[in-house]
Amino acid sequence: MDKSMIKGMAVGGLAMVVLGASGVTGYKALTQPKFADVVAVKEVTETVVTPRERCENVAVQRTAPVKDQNRIAGTVVGGLAGGLLGSAVGNGSGKTVATVAGAVAGGYAGNQVQKNMQQKDVVTTTEQRCRTVEEKSTKRVGYNVTYRLDGKDGTVRTTFKPGATMPVKNGEVVTTPPEPAAKS
Incomplete structure (x- = not known):
């Protein structure tokens, strides 16, 4: 056997191994x-x-907002009305006492009436209220x-x-x- 024949067999054997390996790999890929x-x-x-x-x-x-903080209008009107009613009662000095007492009581009553009216006097306005919601x-x-x-x-x-x-x-x-x- 000469060297070229041995080389040919070696190259051929190597080629068979490479082809066989690639065939197995190809088969695995195909399957x-x-x-x-x-x-x-x-x-x-x-x-x-x-x-x-x-x-x-x-x-x-x-x-x-209150325009008459001291409720003077109510006191004066109540005092006049009370004084008039008091003057209609009694004679002489009793009339004077009744007029003064009526004026004082009427003044107090007028003051309280104006106070109640001022507390119930409301103003309605619109306000924007914002809050964060999720x-x-x-x-x-x-x-x-x-x-x-x-x-x-x-x-x-x-x-x-x-x-x-x-x-x-x-x-x-x-x-x-x-x-x-x-x-x-």
Whole structure:
């Protein structure tokens, strides 16, 4: 056997090993599953709280400003009315006492009547009242997908809702959204 024949056999043997290995690898690639079966899909959500200011116009009643703080008008009118009534009672000096007593009592009564009227005199205005309220909303963040691949179950989270199957690449489930179908 000469050297060139030995070299040829060595190169040929090496080529057979390389071709055999690539054949096994190719066979494994061809026999790997292309899809995983989707067993369950559960939507994953989170609650979002957003503060917001809510304002309302509210009717507010307040005591009206008093123009006669000392209630002089009520005292004078009550005193005159009381004095007139008192002068109608009695004779002589008794008439004078009754007039003075009527004026004093009438003055006091007129003062109290004006006081009650002033307390009940109200002014209604509209004021804007604001408060912070929290609005809650639900936001979908993805889907927990349970799949079956080669008889084993697994779970992944996706941003899209998958169909009945999910593609598999290099033995792993693909979790990227599928490309939208081209429109013709």
